[in-house]
Amino acid sequence: MPHHPPRSPRRALAALAAVGAMLAAGCAGEAVSVGPDRAAAASSAEAPGTRLTTPVLSARRAPELLRAAITGQRLHDALTPLLAEAPPSSCLVVSAGGRVLLEKDPDTPVVPASTLKLLTGVAALETLDPGSHLTTTVQARQAPRDGVIDGDLYLIGGGDPLLTTDGYKVTFENPGQLSNDFGQLADRIAAAGVREIRGGIVGDESRYDQERWIPTWPQRYQREGYVGPLSALMVNDGSTGLSLAPNEPARFRRPGEPALLAAETLRTLLEDRGVRVAGAPSIGSAPAGATVIATLESPPVWDLVGEMIADSDNTTAELLVKELGVATRGEGTTRAGLDAIATELAQLGLPAAGIELRDGSGLDPQDRVTCSLLVAALDRAGPDSVLGRSLPVAGRSGTLRKRMRDTPAEGRVRAKTGTLAEVNALAGFVETDSGATLTFAYVINGPDQPRGLLPLDELATALVTAPGGPPVEHLAPRPVGT
Template sequence: MGAGMVVAGLLVGGWAWSDESARSDAATPATSSAANSPSATTAALSARRVPKFLVAPQADRRLNNAIAPKLAALSDTSCFEVRDGERVIVSHGTDQALAVASNQKLLTAWVALEVLGADHTFTTRFATTAPIDGGVINGDLWIIGGGDPLLESDTYRSTFKWGKGAHTSIEAIADELAALGITAITGSVVGDDSFFDAERTVSTWPSRMLAQGQVGPLSALSVNDARTYSPIPGAGGGAQPASDPAAWAADAFTQLLSARGIAVGGAPASGQAPETTNTVLEIASRPVWQLLAQMLTFSDNNTAELLVKAIGREVSGEGSTAAGLVAMVDRLGGLGTDMSQISLLDGSGLDDGSRVTCDLILATLNGDDSDPDPSQGVLAAGLPTANGEVGTLRDRFHNSPGAGRVFAKTGTLRSVTALSGWAQAREERISFATVINTVGREVTGADTNAEDALAAALIDYPDSIDPALVGPSVPRP
């Protein structure tokens, strides 16, 4: 048998593993009879049907060569990695741990899926110390928070920059309470946020984070991200961080109940509910998979930080940031990546002292087992779409091949920009992670453009293969 025919026989077997059309061809045995002319052999070995293991080396080299100038222009404190499943296609600067800004939410999301589960919900409970008597609550109406990060009013949601995602409507809750026939509360509406600890921020955050509205005070009973947006249209009240989030939640519901004709005798307050209460109403949050989509699409810092506390409570019984971060590091270590340089100071990425590698980011993306194909899993589905209708990528990738084909988490601090997720390449989605630390200067548009260009370069992967390098030689007579 000629050398060319040996190659042909091997390739026919290879195609049997690559796609359905190849399986039908592979069912016909390859023979060395004279009927197998050189022209017939060449036609069967169309470059379009070359199996992946032959295409990949050439395609990888071409991609690396094409983006080499882009990578050379990045700062030394940057990393870029691309994977096709577990196979690394591009690796640049992946031995260093960097500040990743909101890309850290990918880690928080992955651990939340592992610890809490995609369908887990957080319950907000409304309770009294005595049964409702003729529509009257004799005493206080307690609101016992369970960690729902998205208790929001329509007035608050109208201020959102990137569009609106999942939430728990506090107006709808007030409607349900009114539908129970409640006409009066002789006491107060009282908020209880003891489900989590009383630490309202992360100690290492700059004070401007709270003042600028980057994150609200953290609380297990958080209405409008614990910022004082009145739920009553036109009522004003500003948007200051609530000094007592549980009392503010009670205030918001007092306003809503009063607007529905329910008389409330006392001023809103906070405290810890008695051990024995009568449940009037229970409200479940959106399931975790929807909370993650909202967090990733809109880069919601509050949701990220409250999920960290929820992780801590679930694992150790302590609803604190510290307990949650310990649990996160422990779970992330199970992904098999080098954790020696990893340092997590919060769950949102607001703290620029955290350190994460591109390798760990990709491990979380590819480690999402909510779907057999991680690129179709909960994390991937929750990412914003390049040049999409909502989310933090809405205003990027204009007139770019990446528009509608890049799905990625953004990350921005003064000296950090990051973009990690999935690119819809020619045949399948491939994962990528980009982190740029601009030490000594602030991030500019040139830096985010560089990120976008790297992601867009993945769309044509794998590019066309040179048939001469893999095609059969002409059989010798």
């Protein structure tokens, strides 16, 4: 859906009032040239015994515009006290059906935090095949003979960000978070008849580059577990402490070498299934023409995007960026992927002026987007799209499951959260008491965050309960009188 230029509700009401005044003064005299529909109405008015109750050029001839203007004014009046508390470096846009109803600095670039994942999701769903999978593959130089692989077994990463074992799943804040059981791959190798590997397990992460961390990220992200060390071959987000006991919770975890840890984890899982592995795990590249022994597909791309949005998974976001680089430029790099996002936003006609992308997760404090762009991206997708259905639901799911409980917003606000040291953000959809669906983005920047998350939740709740415009049928042209 194209982005409409911002329109102040006060300006819209003033324009409608001016049109009404003009019509009241001028419609009684001279004839007006009109199109076929208007001509039919005019001829009806000229028939004996009939008259137009509503002038041809009345504001009532555009009831949707009139209703939007009234709704915008009522929203403005209801939300002004909340906006007065927002720091200067913040932005807000509220729209209905693509028409802006309320705005504050809509085109000012701000730090978006994790609301940036909305743009990564849009680009991934538009550029990649949403129903496709990222496949982890196991190969050997030759097919097994009598259950024996006479050499190394190659574990080739396909970019799946959700490979996990039971020992890691227990750490999820959301117990229902989507994951992909890495043990299935060991099951399939054993099911292929492999009983012995006379070499070792070699981890191949060559699909993407080996840049583990975005250079501009704060160092604390590495030790605090915000994101894993990025690789095309990752199990358990590249965490140590699990590779020798994958299904046991690890007391101490830290970022490690993801491809090597994945190879060691597979070795452990195979031995647990009675498959002997003679050699040590290592990192390398699979030889050309090797034989496929087993594969494990990721959930489809639309589910990867959904998991990224619902649980604000930074690792998933960054691996999707690298996959976008592979798809558009043949380069599994962050830079290529970010260029793909910017290109896709431009091709979709979204208002991307002034944005700066350093990553795809929103972790980087140098990222910049606008509220106009966030709302335009949401409006284009719509609440019933993959993106819209993936959004956390207030009081019920994802990163909003503990927020806005027992308020009018519970179950009626679906939005992406965003939080950094000096950033709080919320962007998504609201189902209002009046039956409308509103799109909104509210991003607060600055050290003086007013009362933590409350302004965001208060705004979302106010949108649910804010008075809407009168029904369209009350604003439409009146029937022809007699």
